[in-house]
Amino acid sequence: MQFPKRRGQLLATVGLLAIVVGLLAAVGAVRTQAPAPKRPPFRMDTLATSADTVRAVVAYGRTLHFVTVPGAGDDQLLHTGTCPGDTTCRHGPRSVIQPLEEAYKLTGDWLVQGRIIARIITADTAHYLKYGIYGQDTVYWWAGRRHEETWSVYASTDSGAAPVDRRLYIDSSHVKYKWGQSIARWVWDPLDEQTWAVCEQSKCCRS
Incomplete structure (x- = not known):
């Protein structure tokens, strides 16, 4: 019952x-x-010294969210020396590049203010200074416009690290398509590794 x-x-x-x-x-x-992209609390052109640049980029980078799931980023052994085929070519540190969570949502004049679009995490102790990697550190990749030209700035969390400036190239050849998520990669050109990341709804950045 x-x-x-x-x-x-x-x-x-x-x-x-x-x-x-x-x-x-x-x-x-x-x-x-992904949330709406955050505006950085500084303009790169207003930073007077290298130390100011590192402090501003690192402080801003630590407030952001990055995609950590496999496939969105890239995990590679980097190379030192002249590669390929030269006797100086050696394995360097193993580094992981991870995209900014909302990088694929960037639109409009984001280059004027600039944005961090990826971070590089290196557990190895080896240096890779052309991307500002000092070993056992995190490097934030800022992309934007400086003095009317597009540039990348790589700033490390290592104490005393200097920022590294590299020319930024933006590929807009696939404007008919829109990215559905943020992606970052290590890519190989004829001579060396480069960083690559989605940096707008229909564009990607390389440096």
Whole structure:
């Protein structure tokens, strides 16, 4: 005679679980949507010294979110010396590059203010100074316009590190398409590694 009551309790429990699962799924869906890109708290042209540049970029980078899931970033052994084919070519540090979570949402005049579009994490102790890697550090990749030209700045969390400036090249050849997520890679040109990342809805950056 107690079966109907127990059945009702069971149905109520199942219903409550379904509501909880639905709420968790909704929260998860919201979290996977990248927030609007944050404006940096500085303009690169206003920074007077190298130390000011490193402090500003690192402080800003530490407030941002980067995509850490496999496939969005890239994990590679970098190379030192003249590669390929030269006797000076050697394995360098193993470094992971991870894209800014909302980099694919950048639009408009973001280059004027500039943005951090990726970070590089190196667990090895070896240096790779052409990208400002001092070993066991994190390097933030800032991209933007300086003195009317597009530049990249790489700033390390290592104490006493100097920023590294490299020319920034923006590829807009696929403007008919829009990125669905942020991606960052180490890419190889005929002579050396380069950093590559999605840096706008229909563009990518290389440096």
